[in-house]
Structures are given as C-alpha cells and as structure tokens.
Amino acid sequence: MHPNLFLNISVRYWQDFQDTLAKAINANIYIFDANVTPFSHFSLPVEICQDVNGGKEPRDNKCMDFYKLACASLGEKDTLVCPYGIKLCAYRLGSHTQKIGYLIIAPAKHTNLSDREEEIAFVTKAQNVYRTVNEVFNAILERNLLGLRRLELNSIYEISRLMTSIIELDKVLELITNSLIIIYQADLCFIGLREGDKIRIAHGKGVRGSNLLIGKEWPLVHPVIEQVSSQIEPTILHIGELKGLPGFNDVEIISISQVIIYPLWTALGLVGLLGIATPASLDDIGYRNLQIYTNFAAVALANATLIRRLEKEATTDFLTGFLNKRALQDVLAVELQRAARYGYQLSVIFLDIDGFKAYNDTYGHLAGDVVLQKVAELIKNSIRVTDIACRYGGEEFLLILPGTKGEDAARVADRIRRSVENYPFPHRQITVSLGVTSAKKNDSVDMLLARADQACYQAKELGKNRIYLDPS
Amino acid sequence: MVSDAIGNRIKRYETLLKEMWAASAKYLGAFSVSLLMERVVWEVSLEYKEIELLQYDQDGVSCARIAARLEENPELPVEDMFMKFIARYVEILAKLLGYERAEEIRKRLRILGEEFNEDPFAKGGMKSGEDKNRH
Structure with missing residues (x-):
C-alpha cells in the first residue's frame, strides 16, 4: 500500500470535518501522522495549550517529546496525562500493518477528569469519535487505493494495445520504461536484452546515473543473473546484491533499497530482464498487475527484437557483413x-x-x-x-x-x-x-x-x- | 462566459501547462505525456477534485472548464492546485528525461512562470505527499 496515500487527504477539508465533530462532542481533537508529525490543528482552543504552544498545534518541546514517546509505545488505545496535566485519550489509526497515524481527544476545558462519571462519559465519547474517524480514514484510503488500481489497469490496457502495434525496438523500450516510471513512480527502471550468453542493457531511466547502465553487459553465468534468469517468477534483490554488476556503481541509489527483477519469458525463451525499483513496496494486487504488464512487455520486446533481426538480415550481405x-x-x-x-x-x-x-x-x-x-x-x-x-x-x-x-x-x-x-x-x-x-x-x-x-x-x-x- | 479577471488568472497557468506539454512531448511522445498527465491529475485530485476538469489530448491542454468552475466559485484554490500539479509533473519528468534535460525544460518554464509567487520549479519539486496547506 502506498505510504503517501494518507497524506493526500486534503487537510483543509479534513479540518472542517474534524472541527464540526469536535464542536458536536465539545472535546478537542487533533491528529498526528504515522511519524508523529502534527497533521491537523487543535479543533478547539484550550487555554493551557494556547499558553504553552501559543498556536493551533503542539510545538512546545515538552509536549512534542511526550507525544513522540506516547505514540511510539501506544498499542491500540490508551488514556494518558500530558506534561501539563491534561488527561487525554490516544488512539492508533489504521491497523498494525498499515499505521495511518494517531488520534488525540482531550477535554475542551481544563479538567483532570477526577469525577469518575465524568471520566466514563468522556472516554465513551472519545471511543465513538475514534470509531468514526478511523472508519472515515479507512474509507479514504480504500478510495485512494481503488483509484490507483484503476489508473494502473487503464494504463496497462492502453499500453498493451499500443505495444501490439509498435514494432520498432527503440520505441517499445521507451514506452515500457516511461510507463513503469509513471505508473509505479519507479526510481529506476531498466531493460536488458539477451544477446547469446549475456544480457545487454538496452534502456535505463530514473535516478541520476540510470542511463549509464545502457550498453553494459552482464554474463548469464554471473551468479545474480543466473539466479534471476533461472526462474519464472520475479526476484527481489537488495541493492547491495546488484553492486557487483557492471554499471551499478554509477547509479545514485540513495532512494533505492531493493530492485524487483523480472525475467522476460516468451515461447521463444528468455528475451531479457526487466528491473524496477519502486519507492514503496507493492501489495499482492500491485505485484499481479506488474506481472501482467511485464508479460505484455516480454511479447512486445520479443516481436520487436525479431523484426529488427529480420530487417537487418534482409539488408545485410551474410558473407561480408556489408549492405546488400x-x-x-x-x-x-x-x-x-x-x-x-x-x-x-x-x-x-x-x-x-x-x-x-x-x-x-x-x-x-x-x-x-x-x-x-x-x-x-x-x-x-x-x-x-x-x-x-x-x-x-x-x-x-x-x-x-x-x-x-x-x-x-x-x-x-x-x-x-x-x-x-x-x-x-x-x-x-x-x-x-x-x-x-x-x-x-x-x-x-x-x-x-x-x-x-x-x-x-x-x-x-x-x-x-x-x-x-x-x-x- | 468567463470574465476577463478569471480568464487572465487561468490563462498564465494554461500557457505554462501548454509549454510543459509541448516540451515533454518532444522527448517523450504524446502517449507517455498523456499517461503522465493522467497520473498527476489523479494524484492532485485526491486533494483538489477540480483538477479533473483539466482537459488534455494529443493536441495539448485546456483549462477552459476550470475557468468556468472558478467563475461559479471564485474561492477555488486554483493557485495551490496548479502549483502542486506543476511541481509533481516536473518531479516525474526528471526521472523520465534525465536530470540534465529536465533542468533545461525547468529553466525555460521558470522564465514563463516568473510572475508566480512561488517557484513550482524548485529543484526536485515538492515531494509526493507534501502539503503546503498544512498548518
């Protein structure tokens, strides 16, 4: 799942919704993102928070340290007391696997909730707010994810139509790398074509230095290439494992931790390899969509390579290598x-x-x-x-x-x-x-x-x- | 009918987007540029729904429908929306064209965009998920 989907929620619109909710329950609400960075403002002015932080969000070091520690050790929910004595309810938003952020609900007026009944009423109210907010966030995430999948599938559909009509190898290579970078926000995408007993990198794009991979030759007997090309399924390699291959030392790999390498198989055998480094790990559906895409890419590359060879043979004299x-x-x-x-x-x-x-x-x-x-x-x-x-x-x-x-x-x-x-x-x-x-x-x-x-x-x-x- | 004030407000962005389209299509081809537009429109639409009114096809870009919407609702944050769009577009463009060529385009566009308060062509653009409206 994409880590930035959450942040694509409009804060402006979210703040309106949050403030309305806060007024309805007469409690202050604010949210931190998964890195405990303030996401939304305080919904209601709280006197002590105004005095300490002087604004709409916690900025006081004591407050921030408190929230960082509290959120890091937070299970699903907890009742906490802030450094200035405000009792508050804290909830983790999202799930264990997909942490979205943290929701804080505090009384609108300064109280230590000493009255038991008052405390029970407040916690119940907070629990209801948490359920609502969590549902809304999950719905937004689902919507964002569905949008992304729709975009992926539309793109794959369009590209698959286009790839079956393009026969020029250079155009096919360009189309594949461009679309993978655009759809998957890939930091690196390269295609190597098989030439006898080696893989020759025909195209490379992405971070600085990616184009320096072009022209590099990787023998099929290289342990990494042998590992990748002996399988049907893609192999996920840590960037360190690729450093031994010619050209990788020139690639600016700061943002890259791992590369997925797909062997491109067709009925004709191994056509080549396709490598892609995405900034976020893909889920099962993402992997499946990418696999569909690479299957099309393999067929398009096999066709284009074959046509290029036939064209060359049709214009070349076999004996001398000159034009005919x-x-x-x-x-x-x-x-x-x-x-x-x-x-x-x-x-x-x-x-x-x-x-x-x-x-x-x-x-x-x-x-x-x-x-x-x-x-x-x-x-x-x-x-x-x-x-x-x-x-x-x-x-x-x-x-x-x-x-x-x-x-x-x-x-x-x-x-x-x-x-x-x-x-x-x-x-x-x-x-x-x-x-x-x-x-x-x-x-x-x-x-x-x-x-x-x-x-x-x-x-x-x-x-x-x-x-x-x-x-x- | 879009008023002159709204028309002028939108026109400079439309000019910039048209230039961006032409400069990228020269190197990437119309199909890849359409795909890039679709991607960035989707990303920006998560925050600014109105960006979906941006029209683009093989012939270029038109902001006519956004201008019409702005006429109905002058409070629409079109500046923020376009800034985010351009920044994200240029960020992906750098990966597609290589940083040197993207820098050439960025310089050319910066001249066109000099009148803007913010610089959407700052190196690397805004990172995905950054939200200048936050706080």
Missing part, C-alpha cells in the same frame, strides 16, 4: 538527397575483383568466399566509418563516400587497390579494378550507378588492377 544490393538503392537515394539538400559532394567507387571467376573455378567456392571476405575487410580498413560499403553482386562492391569529391575518392580507391594487391592471398595474387565517379545535380540512383559501372569497365579495359576516374 537491395539496401543499396535506398541508402544511395537518401545520400543523394542529403548531398543535394546540404550542398556537399558525394562520390561512389565501383570495385570488381579481377579474374575472380577463374579463381573460383580453379580453387573452389570456399576459397572464393575467403577472397571475398578478405577483400571486404581490406575495404573496411581503407574507408571512414561515415562511408558506406555494399556488396553489389558476386565479386562487385560499391562504396558510397559522402562529403568526398572525385579526386579524393580516387585516392581512397587507389589505397584499396594497393592493399588488395599487396595482401598475400592463398594460391595467387588478387587484384581489383575500380571506377570512381561523383554525383551531379539532378542525378538519379540509376544514373550514378551506371557511370560508376562504366568507369570500372574502363579500368578493366585499360588493363585491370587500376582505377579510373570518370571525367564527366
């Missing part, structure tokens, strides 16, 4: 538009391995694949991270060099040519021919590719193992 011909069309179109919009140069290099068919036929396809992989590696080592490499066809590669003019692209092409020529391939020397061209105004993808292909053809025609810069 299908992806090239889109990437080159984007780069052409960008170059035109920002007015920078764009050059492309068309590369063909000389005599590759003969090499393949003589030494076999496996040997040919080794050559393709090695040439790809040499290309990768010769270009910038901002340049884009594609496998265009069998032994043909295309390189896109944004922000590069023709002469500079020719220098890159020659660097590649030399590195291939000098590499000790098995069986025999391998060489490449390269055609270089630059984008012109209003160039289409096909026009640019045709010129690059033609330039490569020229390089071949001129004797192979050379570069040819398109002069047009």
